[in-house]
Amino acid sequence: MLNKKAILILIFGIVSLLFSWVPGAGLVLAIFTLCLYAVNKTVRSDIKSEIGRTLAIIAILVSICSLFYVIVLMPLPGNNAPAWLLSLRSAITNTAFYSDFENNFIAEGRYIYLLKGLGVTFEVTFLAVLLGIVLGVIVALVRSSYDTLKDELRGGFGKGVLAFFYKLCGIYLTVIRGTPVVVQLMIIYFVIFATSNNKIMVAVLAFGINSGAYVAEIIRGGIMSIDKGQFEAGRSLGFGYVRTMTFIIIPQAFKAVLPALANEFIVLIKETSVSGYVGLQELTKGGDIIRSRTYSAFMPLIAVAVIYLLIVMFFSWLVSLLERRLKNSER
């Protein structure tokens, strides 16, 4: 029951954020969400409801902006607006800041560059993080298994295969961490996939492969940070190597490295900003295109920076919530 309410608040938070651009609708939904949160004191400790509340607060801010735009700035058909509104409108529209803003974002629908760019940035980041975690876990497991098992395995085929992959992973880590990500991106786009024009796939591959190397070292560090006694306890109960890792070591290691992994995700959001090198129109490139059209650098670049900052702040906040919950389970 308690859980259902928290999920309801989360869903309403998401919906109100989605509709926040609709003047009025988003505001009503968001306030309703906050009321739900305020009334149900029991769900306060639940992370889902806290996320819902924060989304609702963001939705309210966006709604106020859209309401402000519609009421004050948008020229309505006919001329029945009250005089004070018209004078407020002209007072705002006559400032240099507004004309700059209007020119950069509203004229010819230029905000679309930022919006679409943001979508591409998210798409590339999420897919690359998934690829990075998959690669990272595999590489970390190969490397730490070899370290643990090289004494236990008595030669033979299995050990040879493991040793081969151990070396391969070592080369991967050295090469990827030893070269700049922009160079890797360009090599993948201009050399390896020279015939393909799927820029998103190329960016996902480049950033995923790059991130995998860092994730691997993070996870390996996490596995090594777990007390050896945990491993011995698992083995002494009769679990084999794989099951000990799965049930005992990895859950603890994951918890230990979660902040570092989340940090890697946040780094990756910002890192994708170099995708413009291969012509992918993500957020930074979007701002850059606006700059090249309007010949004004301040507005688009500051807007891009602010958007990155808000995203990073939001995800950092999410991570701190998650960390808090993981800590709770240990107490």
Add this chain to the structure above:
Amino acid sequence: MNADNDVIISVKDLKKYYNGGEVKALDGVTTDIRKGEVVVVIGPSGSGKSTFLRSLNLLERPTGGTITFEGNDIMAPSTDINKLRQKMGMVFQHFNLFPHLTILRNMTIAPMKLNGLSKEDANAKAMDLLARVGLEDRALAYPSQLSGGQKQRIAIVRALAMDPEVMLFDEPTSALDPEMVGEVLDVMKKLAEAGMTMVCVTHEMGFAREVGTRVIFMDCGRIIEENTPEQIFTNPQNERLQSFLQKVL
């Protein structure tokens, strides 16, 4: 004394060398452990007693010698060591409970995953064992919420949940505050009285004398003297044992 078929663990000429023989942690240990025995291993630090115990379930891989458990050579490539370890419960100095799992889950994870027990059966069994050590009210707590003595009692019943044939204790009271030693020794004593075969490495001479059926004194990787507790403590033969007992008693 006992028939050979009572022997559960048979150790022959066990050796464990480090650095290519420079350090000899175990230097030819031979002994048999029979059903129902409580073997207490004593000796100074670095005498190899922990290495000996940890070799019995292959947490340490010996350099030489043989160990047979219920007639199977545990070091043979064809032996499934994981199966054998299920029959050898182990209790560690530092408890090694799984901090990310509740007490109940700590005790049920191995029986459920390895013996295929249903959740209900595993839980019922765990609660039964918890009641035996007086901790049934802590079933849903996490290990970090328990005292050292409670953790060690949980570690003992966690091992017991697998129905082992032998219990190995590696200095189970050495990391405990003095006032918590008693509660753990009580559990071990009850276990011994219930007929469990036990091998204990410990510094608790009182326990060795009272509960042990046989005491092994080790030094420099060898068994120096091995006898009933009475003989060891009242009539030690070897002078190293005599000086050791003088220091610890």
